[in-house]
Amino acid sequence: MFGDIDFSKMSELLNKAKEQAKEFEDKLSNKEFSANSGGGLVKVSANGKGEIIDLSIDDSLLEDKESLQILLISALNEVLNMVNQNRGAAFGDILGGFR
Numbered sequence: 001m002f003g004d005i006d007f008s009k010m011s012e013l014l015n016k017a018k019e020q021a022k023e024f025e026d027k028l029s030n031k032e033f034s035a036n037s038g039g040g041l042v043k044v045s046a047n048g049k050g051e052i053i054d055l056s057i058d059d060s061l062l063e064d065k066e067s068l069q070i071l072l073i074s075a076l077n078e079v080l081n082m083v084n085q086n087r088g089a090a091f092g093d094i095l096g097g098f099r
Contacts (some may be wrong), residue, residue: 024090026047031086035078038071048090050083052076 028048036043041061045054061068 001047005037013034027090028087031078033073033082033086035082037074037078039069042068042071042075044072044075044079046079046083048083052079 031048032045032053033048034043034045034054038058038061041058043054043056044052046052057068057072061071
C-alpha cells in the first residue's frame with residue numbers, strides 16, 4: 001500500500017512547511033495596516049495577524065455616539081479587510097512553493 005511513498009521526502013516537505021509557516025507568522029507580525037473614516041476622524045491600525053494595535057478618535061466625535069459607532073465600524077472593517085487580503089496573498093505564495 002505504501003510501497004511507492006518515500007517517507008524521507010515527506011519528512012523534508014513537512015519540515016519545509018513548518019519553516020515557511022513560521023516565516024509567514026513573523027512577516028504578518030511585522031506588517032502594519034491603517035485605515036480611516038470620516039475624513040480621518042477615526043483611524044485604526046492593525047498588524048498582519050489582525051490584532052488592533054492603535055486607535056485614534058477625534059474629540060469632536062465624543063459627543064456623537066451614533067456617528068462614532070458608524071465611523072469606527074467602517075474603519076475597523078476596512079483595516080481587517082486589508083489584513084485578510086494580505087494574508088490570502090501571502091498564504092497563496094506559500095502554497096505556490098509546494099506545487
